Amino acid sequence: MRIKHNVFDWVALGLSAAACLVSGIMLLLRWNEIPDKVATHFEFNGEPNGMESKSMLLIILAVSAGLILLFQIVMHFPGWWNFPIEITDRNRYTVYRLGKYMMDTMMITFSVAFSAMLILMTYEKNMPSWFTFAFLGALLLGSIIWFVIITVKGKADA
Numbered sequence: 717m718r719i720k721h722n723v724f725d726w727v728a729l730g731l732s733a734a735a736c737l738v739s740g741i742m743l744l745l746r747w748n749e750i751p752d753k754v755a756t757h758f759e760f761n762g763e764p765n766g767m768e769s770k771s772m773l774l775i776i777l778a779v780s781a782g783l784i785l786l787f788q789i790v791m792h793f794p795g796w797w798n799f800p801i802e803i804t805d806r807n808r809y810t811v812y813r814l815g816k817y818m819m820d821t822m823m824i825t826f827s828v829a830f831s832a833m834l835i836l837m838t839y840e841k842n843m844p845s846w847f848t849f850a851f852l853g854a855l856l857l858g859s860i861i862w863f864v865i866i867t868v869k870g871k872a873d874a
Contacts, residue, residue, distance in 0.1 A: 719794060719812050728820035729788070732827035736780050739831035739838075743773055746838050754837050762843040773837060780830035787823040791816055814863060821859045825851070 721729075743750075750770045757766025790796065794812040803811055829851045836843060 717794060717808055717812060718792070719809070719816050724817065725791075725820055728824050729784070732784050732787075732823050735824075735827040735831040736777070736784060739780070739834040740777050742835055743777060743838050750838060751840070754840065755842070756837065758843040760845075760848060762845045762847065764842060773834060776830060776834050776837075780827060780834070783826050783830070784823060787819055791819055817862055818859045821862050822855060825855045825858055829854075 747770075750773070752770055753767045754770050754773065755764030755766065756768040756772050756776075757764065759765050794815060797812075797815050799811055799815065801807070801811065832847070833843070
């Protein structure tokens, strides 16, 4: 069963692609100013504890773009997804639509987080100590809150 893109799907794709594009442009504009070694791993408090070649920033950008592509591909095959309920003809569209909303939310969260990390690394900044909490909170709570809102409204097509 194919679940057509709605406005939220297009907005999610646009926001994700824009975050990736902006961080890529910033990386290219600053490439010559970036030192040969950059912090690529951070402790929980935001202090760097791992250094890599600046080419690692290109890999992070590629992973971000690759995740967007992977999310888009996987969203076209809802039969592959794992749901904790039995899929029937009666609930199939609603369950698949809710699953697609959840993946859209995750795609935005990952794209924005990767872009923020890339920009901070490009400007040689430490990760803020709240960054991990914000990322995990957005990933977990963002998906859950969106799911609860849609479920309470009873509208999978919202």
